[in-house]
Amino acid sequence: MEFKSLKIIEPILQALEKKGYTVPTPIQEKTIPLLLENKDVIGIAQTGTGKTAAFVLPIIQKLFEKKEDRERDKRPFALILAPTRELVIQISESVSHYGSFLGLKQVSLYGGVGMRPQIISLQRGTDIIIATPGRLIDLMNQGKVNLDVIEFFVLDEADRMLDMGFI
Numbered sequence: 601m602e603f604k605s606l607k608i609i610e611p612i613l614q615a616l617e618k619k620g621y622t623v624p625t626p627i628q629e630k631t632i633p634l635l636l637e638n639k640d641v642i643g644i645a646q647t648g649t650g651k652t653a654a655f656v657l658p659i660i661q662k663l664f665e666k667k668e669d670r671e672r673d674k675r676p677f678a679l680i681l682a683p684t685r686e687l688v689i690q691i692s693e694s695v696s697h698y699g700s701f702l703g704l705k706q707v708s709l710y711g712g713v714g715m716r717p718q719i720i721s722l723q724r725g726t727d728i729i730i731a732t733p734g735r736l737i738d739l740m741n742q743g744k745v746n747l748d749v750i751e752f753f754v755l756d757e758a759d760r761m762l763d764m765g766f767i
Contacts, residue, residue, distance in 0.1 A: 606632045609661050617698060625650035632658050652694045652756070655680075659752045660699040663727050667703075674725030676707075678692050678752035681733055683760045685710040691730050703731035704728060709735045709745075721762065733761060 603616055603624055616622070624632065627645040634641050635658035645651050651757045659678050666677065692708045699706075707721040709731035715738070722729075722744055728734070729745070739745045755761065 603627055606652075607636060608632070608657060609664065611664070612657060612661055612698055615698050615700050618700075621653075625654075627651055628654045628657070631655070635659070651742065652691055653698065655756075656691070656694050656698055656753050657724065659728070659754070660695065660702055660704055662752065663704055664699075664702045673749060674723075674747045675746045676726050676729045677749055678728040679747060679750050680728065680730045680754040680756060681736065682730065682756040683732065683764055685712055685732060685758065688730050688732055695728060695730065706730060709739060711735045711738075715739065733764075 602622055602626060603613055606624060606629070608616070622746045625645075626649070627643055628650050630655045631641050631643050632652060635655065641655075643654060645654075654679060659680075663677055680691055682691055688708050688710045692706060695704070695706050705724075706728040707718060707726040707730070709718050711732060711734055715735075718735070719739070722739070736745065740747075
């Protein structure tokens, strides 16, 4: 099976080809079609099996298909939570690569750096927020994040976040 058979749109296929990916991994093969049909999914797979692409590809495709809605609204349509700054950065790089031909805007929110640049990015508008729970909660408490129109929500490494106390 190839990515083409999963009904992935051409701009994403171009980005995948540029990266050298042509065949989806088992987690991608099973989850991408379900997510493109707006189904909820819980996925478990080992590190290095392509879990990030399994949820990022359908999200960015759906956002691209809603381009007109996104252009009228500066609020984010997708929220991806991850337990660490490093994972947020990794997911952000994946979104940038896979969405390189789509014109999507994303904001990464994590601690250990100043909030001001993150707040400015949020004010400019974004399609996707990729965040650690702590920084997201801080910015929500300050009224800087509006999640009213979130349509796509991912908890990456949810078990780890629960272990860290983010219930």
